[in-house]
Amino acid sequence: MKMKDDWIVSDNSLNEKDLLKSESIFNVANGYIGIRGNFEEGYADNMPTIRGSYINAFYETASVSYGEKAYGYPETMQKIVNVTDSQDIDLIINNQKFSMFKGTVKSFNRYVNMKEGYYRREADYVFPDGKEIKLKITRVASFKYLELFAINYEIEKVNFDDDIIIKSRINGDVKNYVDKMDMRVSSGNENILDVKSTSVQNDVIQVLSETKSSKQSVAVNTKHMCSGEFHVSYDKEEKSVMAVFKVKPGNKIIEFNKYNIYTDSRRCKDPAKKGYTLINKICTLSFNEILKSQQNYLKRFWSTADIDNEGDLALKQGLRYNMYEILQSAGKDSVSNISAKGLSGEGYEGHYFWDSEIYILPFLTLCSPQIAKKLLRYRYTILDSARKRARELGHKKGAAYAWRTINGEECSSYFPAGTAQYHINGDIAYSYIQYYLVTGDMDFIKEFGAEVIFETARIWIEIGHYDNGLFKIDSVTGPNEYTTLVNNNYYTNVLAKYNLQWAVKIYNMLKEKDSSFLSSLCSKINLSEDEITGFQKAAQSMYLPYDSNLKINAQDDTFLSKAIWDFQHTPKDNYPLLLHYHPLTIYRYQVLKQPDTVLAHFLVENETNYETMKNSYDYYEKITTHDSSLSYAVYSIMASKLNYYDKAYKYFIKTARLDLDDTNGNTKDGIHTANMGGTWMAIVFGFAGLRIKEDYIALNPKLPVQWNKLQFKFLYKGAKVKVTMAKSETKIQVRTKVPINLKVNDKMHSIANDSIICEKI
């Protein structure tokens, strides 16, 4: 049964494959902790499960093995840890253990409520001996109290009134998931967390654990609250503690609360002590109070983030789910970022990629700038690691951000599709610049942005060179990882140019507005005005490949001379190609995993003209496999731009329910956060044609014919902007004191507390 509410996502299948997927879909997370949607009592014996609880940026280290190692390869990798399991609850009635796979399930429903911020499982269930219960299990990872994972376990006795036994366990005996066959998942190191102590003190259960190698510790402090008359005992073992509640007859409904506080040594000195203090404070809150605080938080979030498209239910669910998951996934403490799978699974080992900057930050920057700021600050905290990496790579100056990392150190052990993606430097600089353009927050740029932008810009000078007056950048890999180690990747060069240009602009702005700050920063990082002149010259001379026959921007110097992949004779089962062909085979052809030049055309559109964009789109789309979940959104956005309305909608639809429908077949390993940000981008940058310009924002609304209406909001330089696109017209309402510049369909407006109505052109 799928619930007909557009704030609800539900899935009630009990099939093995669906259950694995649902574990990811029904994760509850808040950017700090994330718990997969496992069943408290587990499944039937031998049914596969990936039971997981994660803390953002809490990682284990392990040495990396190489068949043939070379200079500068990372020696240590990081991986997110499956931490102490606090999901475990068993219900026993008349010696029968509750299981959805024994007895009779009369009805079953599970869903996430995105308006109220909880996940719930409901069942009407008959034990083999005929005793019937109604179960309602509600889970919350609190946005207000980030350390809290709460379970409300409600049992209604339908046709009996016996003793019931509830066994609730905090289990430190956990393993990470490994899959030796899929390179997108970790292939080793499952046993990485040791339990250091277990205890029970004043009904607070505590399990303190430590990672074997990185020596990071995590504490879980748990307290139970139970209605009715009961007797509780504790079974303390070496790696786990079980609370056993014998609840006497008398109450038809038993309410059982389990509050778990997660604390870790990356955020505080003594996690055990901090957690113990916190649980004693938080246990005074009723579950309803916790739910209420979730509602409040989400009300504020949705007040800007929500999109109303008056479309079909499934689509609306998809849109909201994607925004909700970004909120659940985004680190909110500057220690953490957004991992490729959020906190919903172990795919890509909990690493942060450029996904955060290019696919997710646009939504947060425009709708939740406070969270965006935390994520940008995270990149500032790892700037020193990026400087160190630059030295390892032989660069005398600047910072080279790691392609994949948790703590800032490079974790990519395959450099042609990792470290060679120097564009991540440009991506990070780009996200700082976009944040500045959207918020106008010059203080933030001073405090954090300028340094990041200068240091990233320096790398282009290090790796580039002049050739006949043109500035060229060799031996890099662009976003399309199906082609590696090329010269003059268009995307990289465009982003490098943007980075260099903005380094110059910011230098000049600071020079004008706060020269004493500038001189202290310059002396801190030893930056001279000559270097800035060098930035300017390189930007002006940047070589951007263009093929005059095809009239497109070439992906790199040699891409277009390769043979085109034989799509016609490639069986459907052979996608994604990376799982079925040797890299050399893939590299030999013109074939794209995801947009590369087309993405550059979206991000920095002024570098080329409409005609070239259109030709490029036509050319590259045909040879794109969309094997990456980062693909559809960009093709949708650019299709809108190029008036390919059908394509814009078709690709958008693919992004909107990619995880709910498990389009890529690997949602079991976690949701695809970048694609989720892409959904929002496909609407706002795509259908509405929003672009952030240097002194204004531009809109170019193109409502999909499938819809009657599209409404969304965002914040721009302190103004609240609400855009309502209808069949006949678009209405833009702005609430602000200081007027903002807004260009709609190429007409510029300066507008404060007012609205504009533009008829459809």
Next chain:
Amino acid sequence: MKMKDDWIVSDNSLNEKDLLKSESIFNVANGYIGIRGNFEEGYADNMPTIRGSYINAFYETASVSYGEKAYGYPETMQKIVNVTDSQDIDLIINNQKFSMFKGTVKSFNRYVNMKEGYYRREADYVFPDGKEIKLKITRVASFKYLELFAINYEIEKVNFDDDIIIKSRINGDVKNYVDKMDMRVSSGNENILDVKSTSVQNDVIQVLSETKSSKQSVAVNTKHMCSGEFHVSYDKEEKSVMAVFKVKPGNKIIEFNKYNIYTDSRRCKDPAKKGYTLINKICTLSFNEILKSQQNYLKRFWSTADIDNEGDLALKQGLRYNMYEILQSAGKDSVSNISAKGLSGEGYEGHYFWDSEIYILPFLTLCSPQIAKKLLRYRYTILDSARKRARELGHKKGAAYAWRTINGEECSSYFPAGTAQYHINGDIAYSYIQYYLVTGDMDFIKEFGAEVIFETARIWIEIGHYDNGLFKIDSVTGPNEYTTLVNNNYYTNVLAKYNLQWAVKIYNMLKEKDSSFLSSLCSKINLSEDEITGFQKAAQSMYLPYDSNLKINAQDDTFLSKAIWDFQHTPKDNYPLLLHYHPLTIYRYQVLKQPDTVLAHFLVENETNYETMKNSYDYYEKITTHDSSLSYAVYSIMASKLNYYDKAYKYFIKTARLDLDDTNGNTKDGIHTANMGGTWMAIVFGFAGLRIKEDYIALNPKLPVQWNKLQFKFLYKGAKVKVTMAKSETKIQVRTKVPINLKVNDKMHSIANDSIICEKI
């Protein structure tokens, strides 16, 4: 003391670093077994040593670890095994154990005698208590009895006549050498050989061992012969057996022989049994008889191989040493090839590379065709593995030879500088073709060559494509591993063209001469005449990059647009670059580890003209680091061709004593066999200008001014050719029944039993 005999190479240093190098230099080997030149009794405590005994192609397997694995990566690697140690002999007199690092060494000499085929260590030594001995220890790895490693240990009692004790051990407790810091040496898997049994039967000691994973077994059967009156006892342990000889006074000189027979399961079913039978046969031979058989074998070898340059002693030693080591290293049973380090060390894990075909086979093909034939047959035995690898790489037809291997399966775990070097297919085909051109042995081509040449040719069709009528080959790596994954590597394309052309020629030859054989071969490998037409078209259309500004052949499509490496600011200690810079840094620049285009100009000189060769040489030489030992020889050969006499000689000198002088600093890990072949090539192809043409051979003698004379010999189509270059003239003597075609300084001669004298031009 260095001995003044041009058949002798000696080194008497007892310094730690020199000893490690000498262990490699003084290896005794015969292509089947190889024993490093360790001291029987070991060194002082804590002095480093790489004590090793190896059997060619006897390997262990281990799974390969990857940080990030992709489709088609090799899962298993092979590595040569340090097998049972039979070197061990201790001499004890008056409770004092003989050691070169205690007592007084009055004189010491160690040397290899390349004319007689033995290695010897001599010492005049005084024990701490004053007892003086003269020791003479001689070692032989027999060319006649490949399984035999014999030690003759002679003790002369100078000033006493006591009991002496000789403890001789066969030790199965051995480890492989690992070095985690140098990627040219194995980084793991030291303990790979288990002892299965030890025994003593009729004074034959037997130690039978087995590799842990590949389950290959090796037996050592040892028998001792001792002069004088003695008592022997055996101390059998789990992993070793010690024979203890108490030799009574009475003889001034004690002669102690230790004959060790190595047999292994890759060559026979029951190595233990075979070895036991063999030792009982061979122990009837006196050590002098064994020495005599070495002399005879070497007399035949040197009768063709020897080069007389009337140069300085050190140079002559170097030349002979290099030829001798090739003889010691070359497999002679079709099961094995020539590993990068011969049988003198564990560098590159005992793998076979293209070195064999391009650097070593020319010498053997022209001077020892019987050995060359065995090596070529080895490649035929692994043709099925190469076919299997081609399928793994997604090729529908053909064979893709492994870049590095022992048993034929790919061992390269870094494909950009491994599997991407498709040119190995061309190199192997080239060596078959050269063998055919030199020997005229059409039967061999029929039996083995045609199939290899057809199957290697097919790969070019698989990986190439037509672009505007030109046949192009993308995503490969050429010989210069400082640039990877490029399009249209000139070297690769030239070799591919040659391979394709010869596939067509051989097809047509067979069609004419033995069409029934051809049709059975074609049906075996499913080869059609259409495919041959395709080969021809591809060869004719092969794109060979040429830069019209520089008037050189470009190394690949983009090489010349990169920045040139900053040699001026590269400290001397930062060479070889691969040990000091990240691959991305190296790949970003125009910099060569070893010749690439210049090598192609040597191998297939008809593809370009003299002027282009000269320009290319001038251009590429400047940016070559010679970080590979494969570099100097080719630069010497081509310098001769281009009349750069000084350079020709300078580079030649570097090849001639590369290991003896440890120029590259890593001779401790083994000798550099490819360079050794290169030395011979620098003389014969360089100074004498020999080229193998389709219907003739060409000579273009250019005697170095440093020399008065250069004399060398080779075999060509059954003819014995002796070339004597003097200051004023060159004399070419030919002994043959059927006349051969010989072009000297562009003048063609047809000559049988006669000689030509050409005055210097």
